[in-house]
Amino acid sequence: MRQNGLKALLALLSAWFSSGAQASERAELAWQMVNEGALLIDVRTVEEYAQGHLDTALNWPLSEVETAFNAIEKERPIVLYCRSGNRSGIAQKYLIEQGYTRVHNGGGYAEMRQAANK
Template structure:
């Protein structure tokens, strides 16, 4: 079997692997930038549910559950960095897209909230 045939047959697995690799790399980059972002006054937002947040959270984070984020945008400033987190990085990724659509420029997805500990 040649390489082209293998790639054609395995592309879904390769795409999934690439997505997970990007997610991993991106969250590590945000964690490395965290001290600089905090020095700029970054707001750390955990978009998990109230119950999840109550069971454990990173110091300094505020809780705005993802379903409420659209109606609570006025609680965040577009002029300060926003660092988002959740249980796995998926909801915070959706939150990042939402904030970007509403004109927030400096938005970061840290992935899991435990990376902010």
């Protein structure tokens, strides 16, 4: 019984460390896209944005995604981020469904800040 618990713990730790590596890679790719001219969009609330945001980011809360992106060309590279990557993932899915072809989920704010300092 004890061995099964240890195996489960090791599997859980392995998955946790693996997800961190993937998250870092998505943030690094996001910065590469931003450095090449992608639009950087923070989809957190106005209040969250006011507490701190990435330097060149525009604030278009998730609740406004349907209308905010109407003026953006569908081929324009866009990087989205939020607090954890969940809301930016929702926004990414919506934009792709609307025909946007170059949308990337950069993940969470802290993740993006950490990747910016590399």
